[in-house]
Amino acid sequence: MSAFNAIGEEREIDRDEFTPGNEPQPTWCPGCGDFGVLKALKQALPEVGRNPEEVLTVTGIGCSGKLNSYLDSYGFHTIHGRSLPVARAAKLANPELEVVAAGGDGDGYGIGGNHFIHTARENHDMTYIVFNNEVFGLTKGQTSPTSPKGHKSKTQPSGSAKTPIRPLSQSLNAGAGYIARTAAVNPNQAKEIIKEAIEYDGFAHIDFLTQCPTWNKDAKQYVPYVDIQDSDDYDHDIHDRTEASQMMFETENKLYEGEVLTGRYYVDDESPSYQQEKQAIGEMPDEPLVERYFDDDYEWERSYDLLDRHK
Amino acid sequence: MTDDELIWRIAGGSGDGIDSTSQNFAKALMRSGLDIFTHRHYPSRIRGGHTYVEIRAAGHEVQSRGDGYNFLLALGDSFARNPKEEAVYGDEEIKPLSENLDELREGGVIVYDSGLLEDDDVAELNLEERAEENDWHVFPIDLRGMAKEHGREVMRNTAGVGVTAALLEMDLDHIEDLMTDAMSGDVLEANLSILRDAYEMAQAEYEFEHDVRAPSGEHDEEQVLVSGSNAIAYGAIDEGCRFIAGYPMTPWTDVFTIMTQNLPKMGGISEQVEDEIAAAALAVGASHAGVKAMSGSSGGGFALMSEPLGLAEMTETPLVLVESMRAGPSTGMPTKPEQADLEHVLYTSQGDSQRVVFAPGNIEEAYDQTRMAFHIAYEYQIPAILIYDQKLSGENKNVDESFFDREPNPTLGSTLTEEELQEAAHEASGKFMRFQSDPDETENGVSPRSLPGQKGGRYLASGNEHWPSGHIAEDPDNRVLQMDRRTRKLDSIREELDEEHDSQQTYFGDESADLGIITWGSQQGTVEEAVERLNDAGHAVKGIGVSDMMPFPDAELTEFLESVDEALVVEMNASAQFRGLLQKELGRFGPKLTSMLKYNGNPFEPGEIVEGFQIRLGGDSAEPTAQVRFEPAAGD
Ligand SMILES: Cc1ncc(C[n+]2csc(CCOP(=O)(O)OP(=O)(O)O)c2C)c(N)n1
Ligand code: SF4
Ligand SMILES: [Mg+2]
Numbered sequence: 051m052s053a054f055n056a057i058g059e060e061r062e063i064d065r066d067e068f069t070p071g072n073e074p075q076p077t078w079c080p081g082c083g084d085f086g087v088l089k090a091l092k093q094a095l096p097e098v099g100r101n102p103e104e105v106l107t108v109t110g111i112g113c114s115g116k117l118n119s120y121l122d123s124y125g126f127h128t129i130h131g132r133s134l135p136v137a138r139a140a141k142l143a144n145p146e147l148e149v150v151a152a153g154g155d156g157d158g159y160g161i162g163g164n165h166f167i168h169t170a171r172e173n174h175d176m177t178y179i180v181f182n183n184e185v186f187g188l189t190k191g192q193t194s195p196t197s198p199k200g201h202k203s204k205t206q207p208s209g210s211a212k213t214p215i216r217p218l219s220q221s222l223n224a225g226a227g228y229i230a231r232t233a234a235v236n237p238n239q240a241k242e243i244i245k246e247a248i249e250y251d252g253f254a255h256i257d258f259l260t261q262c263p264t265w266n267k268d269a270k271q272y273v274p275y276v277d278i279q280d281s282d283d284y285d286h287d288i289h290d291r292t293e294a295s296q297m298m299f300e301t302e303n304k305l306y307e308g309e310v311l312t313g314r315y316y317v318d319d320e321s322p323s324y325q326q327e328k329q330a331i332g333e334m335p336d337e338p339l340v341e342r343y344f345d346d347d348y349e350w351e352r353s354y355d356l357l358d359r360h361k
Numbered sequence: 362m363t364d365d366e367l368i369w370r371i372a373g374g375s376g377d378g379i380d381s382t383s384q385n386f387a388k389a390l391m392r393s394g395l396d397i398f399t400h401r402h403y404p405s406r407i408r409g410g411h412t413y414v415e416i417r418a419a420g421h422e423v424q425s426r427g428d429g430y431n432f433l434l435a436l437g438d439s440f441a442r443n444p445k446e447e448a449v450y451g452d453e454e455i456k457p458l459s460e461n462l463d464e465l466r467e468g469g470v471i472v473y474d475s476g477l478l479e480d481d482d483v484a485e486l487n488l489e490e491r492a493e494e495n496d497w498h499v500f501p502i503d504l505r506g507m508a509k510e511h512g513r514e515v516m517r518n519t520a521g522v523g524v525t526a527a528l529l530e531m532d533l534d535h536i537e538d539l540m541t542d543a544m545s546g547d548v549l550e551a552n553l554s555i556l557r558d559a560y561e562m563a564q565a566e567y568e569f570e571h572d573v574r575a576p577s578g579e580h581d582e583e584q585v586l587v588s589g590s591n592a593i594a595y596g597a598i599d600e601g602c603r604f605i606a607g608y609p610m611t612p613w614t615d616v617f618t619i620m621t622q623n624l625p626k627m628g629g630i631s632e633q634v635e636d637e638i639a640a641a642a643l644a645v646g647a648s649h650a651g652v653k654a655m656s657g658s659s660g661g662g663f664a665l666m667s668e669p670l671g672l673a674e675m676t677e678t679p680l681v682l683v684e685s686m687r688a689g690p691s692t693g694m695p696t697k698p699e700q701a702d703l704e705h706v707l708y709t710s711q712g713d714s715q716r717v718v719f720a721p722g723n724i725e726e727a728y729d730q731t732r733m734a735f736h737i738a739y740e741y742q743i744p745a746i747l748i749y750d751q752k753l754s755g756e757n758k759n760v761d762e763s764f765f766d767r768e769p770n771p772t773l774g775s776t777l778t779e780e781e782l783q784e785a786a787h788e789a790s791g792k793f794m795r796f797q798s799d800p801d802e803t804e805n806g807v808s809p810r811s812l813p814g815q816k817g818g819r820y821l822a823s824g825n826e827h828w829p830s831g832h833i834a835e836d837p838d839n840r841v842l843q844m845d846r847r848t849r850k851l852d853s854i855r856e857e858l859d860e861e862h863d864s865q866q867t868y869f870g871d872e873s874a875d876l877g878i879i880t881w882g883s884q885q886g887t888v889e890e891a892v893e894r895l896n897d898a899g900h901a902v903k904g905i906g907v908s909d910m911m912p913f914p915d916a917e918l919t920e921f922l923e924s925v926d927e928a929l930v931v932e933m934n935a936s937a938q939f940r941g942l943l944q945k946e947l948g949r950f951g952p953k954l955t956s957m958l959k960y961n962g963n964p965f966e967p968g969e970i971v972e973g974f975q976i977r978l979g980g981d982s983a984e985p986t987a988q989v990r991f992e993p994a995a996g997d
Contacts, residue, residue, distance in 0.1 A: 054814030055779055071790035074832055106813040108646070111824075118821060119833060122790070124813035126649060127823035127833070128642070129672050135639040139646030139654075140813065142630055143604060147650065147814050168635040328630075335628035339603055340651040340812065342628070343773050350769035351627040353595030357762055360585035361388070 053344035056103030057146045063096040070122045077116070083260025083272075084113055086234025087181060088120055091150070094244035095123075100148050108137035110153030110162065112188045114181035114260070117152050131162030134169040134178065138324075141176050144340045145325050148248065149176040156186045159215045160195040170224035170253050175323040177247040177254045182217065183262035191265030198306045203265075214306070217257045218298035218315055222291070227252030227318040229294070231301065233259040233272040236312060243314065252323045259310065278313035288317045365576050366419035368427050368466075369525065372457035373436035373518075375403055375412045382518040383414035384757070385543065386525070388586055389535035390418040391759045394578040397586060398886075399757040400426035402963075405611070405695040411456035420578030424723070424886030426756075428968040429464035431573050432529070434521045436504070437477030455482040462486070468496045470573050472524050474517060476505030498571040500524070504559070511555045519552045523559025528567075529575040533560055583762040589727045589753035589883075590615035593683060594623070596731025597655055601771025602681070603629030604654040606643035608636055610662045611695045612751040613685040617657065637662035641669035645678050649822065651773060651812040653735060657683030657747075660702050661692065664709065670744055671710035676822040677742035677796070677810070677847070679774060681734050686750040688962050697962035698751035700882055701934035703942065706748050707911055715847050717745040717854060718910040722867055722885030724758045730865060730908060732770070737857075739774030741807055741850045748910065750933070752964045753883035775809045782817040785809070792830040795820035798842035806849035855912040866917050867906040869893070874901035876978050877921065877928035881907040881939045884965055888931055891970035898971075900979060907939070913946040922950045927978050930994075931970060935960045937992055944994060954994035961988040 069092060078084045095105060107118040111130035118125030124147075128136045137151040158166050158180045169178070185203070186192040193206040196217065200209040221229045228250040232240040240258070247254035259272045278284040278297065286293040294316035301311040328334035335342075342348050369386070373379050383399065391397045395418040403412040417427045435458035458473050465471065471492075473483070483501075492499050502524055508517035519540075526533055533556065540552055587595075593616050597605075603624060607617040621631040630647075634640050637658050644656035658666060663684045673680040686702045688694035708714050717737050721727040727749065734745035777785060786794040786802075795818075797808040808829075811818025821831035826843060828834045858865065867885060870878075870892040880888040885906030892904040905921050907914070922928065930940040937956040944951055957973045959965055969987035976983060977991055985991075 053778065054812070054816075056816040057814045059816075070792075103816055103819050104814055106650070116833075119823075122792075122819065124819045125821040125823075125831070126646075126676070127821060127825065128645075129668050129824050132638065132642045132669065132672075135634065135642035136646035136649070139604070139606065139632070139643035140650040142632070143647040143650035143652040143654075144812075144814055164635050165639055168639070333625040334630055337628075339628070339630060340814075342603070343601070343651060343653070343771060344778070348771075350601060350771050351598065352765075352767070352769055353598045354765045354767070356595070356598075356623065357585045357765060360587050360591070361392075361583065361762075 053341060054144070054146065056101060058104070059101055061101070063099060063101050065093065065096050067102055068092040068095055068122050070120065074119060076120045078113060079264045081261070081263040082113070083183060083234030083262065084117070084181060086237055086240060087152070087179060087258055087260060088117060090237055090240035090244050092121065094241045094248065098245050098248050100248070104146070105148045105150065106140055108133045108140065108149065108151045110157035112154035112157050112181070112186070114152060114154040114157065114187070131157050131160070132165065133157070134162060134165040137176055138169055138172070138174040141174055142325070142334065144338045145175070146338050150179065150248070151176060152179040152181065154187065155180055155182045155184065155196045156194045159217055167220070167224045170221055170226040170255065172324040173225055173227050173252045173321060175251050175253070175325055177244070177256070179244070179256045179258050180217065181260045182257050183260045183266060185262055185266045187262050187265060216298070216302045218302060219295065221255045222295055222298060222316055226255045227321055228254035229316040230314045231257040231259065231312045233275050233310060233312050234261060235272050236275055236277070239277055239312060246314070252318065252321065259312070272310045275310040275312050278311055288314050289319065291316070366417060366423070366427065367432060367529065367573065367575055368415055368417045368430040369432045369434065370413050370415045370430040371434045371436070371521070372411065372413035372460070377436055378515060378518050379412055379414055382522060383416060385536065385539045386522055387416045387757060388539055390416065390575070391584050391586055392535040393531070393575070394580050395419060395576060396421060396423050396578065397757065397759045398423040398426060401755040403696050411460055413457065418576060420576045425890050425967055426964070428966045429466050431466045431469045432525065433465055433469065433471045434525055435471065435473040435478070436517060436521060437474045454478065455486070458483070459486055462491070465495070465497060468572055470498045470500070470528060470571050472500045472502060472521065472528070474504040474521070475501035476503035500528070500567065507559055508555060511551050513551065516552055516555050519555050520559040523556040524563045527560045527563035528569070528571070529573065531575045533557070584759040585762050585765070586757050586759050587724060588615070588755060588757045589724050589749060590619055590755070592724045592727035593731045593747060593749070594619035595765065596728040597681070597735065598623060598627070599767060599769050600653065600732050600735035601769060602653045602655050602735060603627065604644070604647040604652045606632040606634050606640040606656050608634060608640050608658065608662060610659045612687055612754040613657050613659045613662070613683065615754050616683055616685070637665035638669060641666035641682065644680055644682070645669055645673050648680055649676070649678050649813070651776065653739065653771065653773070655681040655683070657685065659685045659687050660689050660705065663702070663706065667710040670716070671712060672824045673744045674710070674715045675824045678822070679738040679742050680744040681738050681747070682744060683747045683749070685754050686748065688960070694962050696751060698883070698964050699933050699960055699962070700750060700884070701936070701938065701960070703748065703910065703934070703938040706746055707942070713848070715743060715851065716911060717743055718748055719745070719865065720748045720882035720908050720910050721753065722882060722906040722908055724753070725760060725764065726865070726867070726908060727753060733862070733865070736770065737854055739772070741854055742775060742810060743850055748882065750883050775807050777809050777811055777818070779816050782811055782815060787817070788830045793818045793820045794829040795822070795831050796827060796829050796843065798829055798839060798846055800846070803846050805853035806846050808846070851912045858909065859916065864914070864917060865908040866914055868903070870903040871896050871901045872903060874903040875926045876900070876902050877925040878902060878904045878931060878970065878974065879907065879921070879928050880904070880931040881910070884931055884933060887965045887967050888970055890967040891974065894967060894971050895974055902974065910942065913942065915946055918943060919947060922947070922953060925953065927953050927955070929974055929977055930954055930956045931965065932956070933959050933964060935990070940994060951994040956992040956994070957989055958992060959987070959989045
């Protein structure tokens with residue numbers, strides 16, 4: 051018998067279940083792309099049969115980090131850049147949870163960049179949504195790791211001299227199993243991609259273009275956008291690493307030329323998730339570890355039985 | 362210094378197998394009925410560099426490394442032999458024989474490997490003259506040659522042990538048994554025969570004019586030889602900790618390694634991760650999801666944990682961290698002990714700190730206080746930190762096997778089950794009131810938690826200040842209620858520690874004395890021994906080893922300090938951090954306190970404390986011979 055009966059509960063999930071019953075209302079600016087992520091996620095979760103109490107959303111700090119303030123589920127609003135290590139441990143502790151991590155481009159590609167690389171490399175079975183608005187929103191518009199070269203802000207008054215990060219390419223190199231880019235202005239595609247990411251058994255990374263009308267005025271609203279799966283101009287094989295890599299490179303370049311390409315870039319259907327790898331070498335139990343703490347019959351191991359080597 | 366004890370020092374190069382050889386020899390002495398205490402000294406590199414282990418063995422209980430040593434087995438540093446490396450290694454080859462030779466007691470024994478140490482180098486030490494002066498008994502023996510005869514040079518350790526046993530008039534039985542357990546096949550055969558040959562050779566070739574012998578003793582029950590790191594890991598295992606995340610750093614790596622070697626076999630999880638920020642954040646994530654979790658590091662790595670530590674405080678996520686201090690600042694002296702991270706551990710992270718900090722004073726306390734840390738962390742939803750150091754981490758001591766015969770305690774503390782959640786308070790929106798602020802509902806400051814996946818328990822955990830439902834809030838009244846509640850937990854913890862458990866402070870010496878010695882953490886055993894000697898020598902002295910750093914045991918320390926006219930505060934740092942804490946917490950007693958500080962990389966020896974006491978409180982006006990500094994308290 052499980053001590054976590056929200057998990058896998060057999061029932062109809064109402065499409066509004068992830069919408070909080072009353073306060074708080076989102077405090078994002080009018081027109082902010084973050085609304086698009088919230089909406090797509092709220093729709094996607096019931097459609098893949100998840101209920102609010104089997105979902106744990108783990109966010110960083112930024113405008114984006116408020117995601118789980120406005121989504122009715124278990125939530126953990128952590129610290130700047132550290133959503134991934136918190137999220138992946140929760141998943142190891144209870145692999146039955148549906149874990150979704152989220153945060154900004156500064157949060158995930160800047161201060162938390164090291165965790166991003168390592169979580170992708172380990173291929174933890176979870177979804178990671180990066181709200182990429184190409185600026186630091188919450189702290190009032192400073193240059194971020196994805197701001198285009200030449201981007202001016204109060205902290206880069208002469209324009210950024212740095213080449214922006216390539217989030218998709220970096221994710222591929224690090225080892226993520228599912229990589230996509232979508233945009234707040236394309237809610238249907240966003241919802242479908244989130245659903246695929248949740249269903250994917252491994253680390254699914256979504257670079258989510260979220261316009262920031264307040265601090266990134268000169269930047270595009272990410273329209274018009276192209277869905278590379280729908281376009282006749284592109285037909286790369288998403289299971290082919292090399293083709294995916296080329297497509298990503300082109301997409302990253304085009305964004306700074308004003309052309310917004312979105313869609314699925316890479317899907318690895320073969321590699322096992324980290325949990326599976328760890329179980330295969332005998333370093334992770336088959337039953338969720340948390341259940342043991344509620345099992346009255348479990349015989350807890352004692353240090354007393356380890357003492358032979360000390361005699 | 363007592364004469365009914367052996368302090369055997371085995372010295373050689375790092376990488377010479379000193380650790381395993383000494384471990385087995387210590388166990389052999391323990392099996393023969395003796396009490397054991399070991400001290401390990403090693404440089405921060407893998408190969409070469411002088412390293413030694415001291416084993417103190419006596420027929421009575423031993424609490425510290427003791428003073429000096431009375432038997433030296435100098436193997437010579439085999440990795441310092443490359444002539445091309447001379448510039449780097451300098452005179453290191455001779456160091457196992459030459460270093461701290463002054464600390465060899467009168468009448469002491471020296472066995473050195475004449476097959477490895479050059480005659481010229483030895484000649485420079487004036488060994489003959491000094492031996493004459495100090496009544497030392499010197500045995501130059503070609504251990505390397507003997508080992509070579511039997512096949513492998515590295516076995517000169519075994520030859521050294523054979524000679525040692527012969528000179529100490531010990532039986533070889535226990536040593537042979539231990540070798541048989543640890544090795545097999547040809548290696549075992551070769552080692553056993555070299556051991557016997559060396560033993561018989563020493564018996565046949567030398568006249569025994571020295572007085573040092575293996576003491577005799579008897580144990581009432583089976584003993585186990587454990588280190589402070591073992592004790593911490595075992596305490597965690599017995600409290601049901603099944604998740605650890607870490608990043609290697611000396612000396613914390615010992616605990617991390619022991620846990621990692623054991624947890625998977627118990628269906629637990631260990632994660633070596635990208636850095637210490639991640640390590641602490643993983644422990645927070647695992648604990649949030651409902652597993653008993655820990656992480657840890659040493660000074661520099663612990664600095665990286667500051668922000669996740671604050672997150673655990675604010676989200677009231679139970680968490681146990683260990684901080685194994687080494688000499689700082691910065692990379693400092695990685696393999697040398699110091700107690701200079703106390704303030705760091707007490708106060709690091711933004712905001713008012715709301716955490717529990719224990720500093721165990723010996724190996725048994727390391728086990729007990731680790732268990733207490735988990736109990737408190739999960740009951741009160743608060744980070745609990747064990748602060749110890751390279752000394753306690755690496756020293757080994759014999760403990761009754763039955764000491765570990767305890768019940769496990771895997772409970773998750775103040776965590777609700779799904780049934781309990783149905784009865785619990787919820788917001789109109791359906792969110793569980795995870796962070797109730799009403800003082801009537803949360804008398805001891807604790808508001809029970811739910812776990813993700815439980816029905817009826819959803820809430821938001823946030824590092825931002827929050828409403829009872831977890832939602833972010835900057836409302837002043839709510840803020841004060843929540844801060845007061847979280848702070849109240851520390852008062853409740855103090856109350857529980859005072860009223861429901863035996864004190865974690867250790868008292869020793871003459872209860873009616875007017876003079877006191879105060880110490881904290883790993884120096885306790887050494888101070889205990891010093892106090893005993895002072896009392897034996899006719900002084901009246903009482904001592905206390907303090908473990909509760911936060912919440913501070915105000916009542917106990919007030920009582921202690923009121924009962925004495927003056928006290929010496931002994932700690933291993935340069936800025937008298939514990940004395941500062943004492944004054945901050947108690948707000949008085951300054952004029953009674955003098956600090957005795959040591960920060961040269963070596964822990965105190967009992968004799969140094971005896972000397973310090975005599976100089977500061979005993980009316981002696983001499984200068985200390987030890988590398989220590991005295992400092993009066995503010996307000997003196
Ligand atoms: C350790 C730390 N450094 C800095 C900050 C201040 N800070 C908060 S959010 C943020 C950047 C937010 O940018 P991004 O991650 O892109 O999120 P957005 O607001 O754009 O969604 C910064 C610098 C912080 N909270 N913590
Ligand atoms: S500042 Fe930008 S990112 Fe933040 S809420 Fe406003 S529009 Fe959105
Ligand atoms: Mg941003």
